[in-house]
Amino acid sequence: MTSDGGWNGAWVAALDELELDVVRIETMLADERRHAETPPADLWKPPTELGALPLELKPRADEILTRQLKAAQEIARRLTANRKQTAMTARIETGEAVKRPVYVDRAM
Template sequence: MAREWRDAWTAALDALEADVTRVEAMLADDHRARDLPVVDPWSPPAGIGPLPLDLRPRADEILSRQLAAAQALALAMTANRRQLEMMSRIESGEAPRRPAYLDCAI
């Protein structure tokens, strides 16, 4: 029973770690992000009981990686928005989209 319990948790942590590895890969190679499917939220499989104590360090390390990946994603999205805003300011040679005023009171 103890071996099955540990194996169930090991499989659950493998799945969770694979998710964070995919996010880290997306950050490292962001052009592939469009090709990867959206990941479903993770929750422990039903009926496997509490996490074995000897797997706690691995679970904590995965959590740390998830938090770092979430922070990196937020920073990447912010940088992307800033870049998009900057690009929207560059004129492309078309007619200006902003109003132009001419003082004719001379």
């Protein structure tokens, strides 16, 4: 099957949009000060009616998928670290982990 410019061009545009989404996530992960509560404004939506991926674009699609998976793993790692830090902070602030007297009156 030969690829015409329209079909191939549509796939290139779809991969460009998907790659831009990955770049946004990678940028957010690289910026320690960025707030996690502010998601990217334009969430990527898969295109419809494109048909099969042209073979010459498969390496690029595979590379984007690898980057997506790596970004997802990093997000999961950071979420886990945040949960651990939150649990530790909660124990320190409330004293739940260790029940010791804070003040002992030695005058008695």
